[in-house]
Amino acid sequence: DSGVTQTPKHLITATGQRVTLRCSPRSGDLSVYWYQQSLDQGLQFLIQYYNGEERAKGNILERFSAQQFPDLHSELNLSSLELGDSALYFCASSPQTGIDTEAFFGQGTRLTVV
């Protein structure tokens, strides 16, 4: 168990809908990262938060947004969903912005858009 909790584990929704994925980082970890894993594109970095502030954005669509709350949990909001958004979404956390520390990953949320 990595200590990173993601809910829900599975989500099936229709095109055009909006969903929220939730991540609780390891206790005390300030950095949260979101990644998308699809079959044809590997692990793509979406966004990073550190202690409530956005730090970096990757290839995140404008239909997607995220935030990190004062209790350090994070939510990834996906709207106007398309079939191509079906993927595994991972959250990871690190203690702080340290390049020599490993990140710990949750078990992911599998999103299926039908």
Next chain:
Amino acid sequence: AQSVAQPEDQVNVAEGNPLTVKCTYSVSGNPYLFWYVQYPNRGLQFLLKYITGDNLVKGSYGFEAEFNKSQTSFHLKKPSALVSDSALYFCAVRERAYNTDKLIFGTGTRLQVFP
């Protein structure tokens, strides 16, 4: 920009034989390199990292990795493969840019260990 490459989509090895999963990197400055493993329907699990020091890094589950600066490589190795090692392996590098330290992953290598 930092990047890593995993040239093999799949590696097949017989149980008991040594295994190698390849990774090469391209970074400016010192590299901070990681290996993760993903079992089916699971998240990524940290295996080992190279920050500085010895070129041979030991990690979890009997895995080790060899850092080679001249060849810009960080290959994952295990002396004797187990069927249970079959999984997807990712090499990663920490981005070194203003305000972020995100991990950048390779495309992954599927390891299949046959009995």
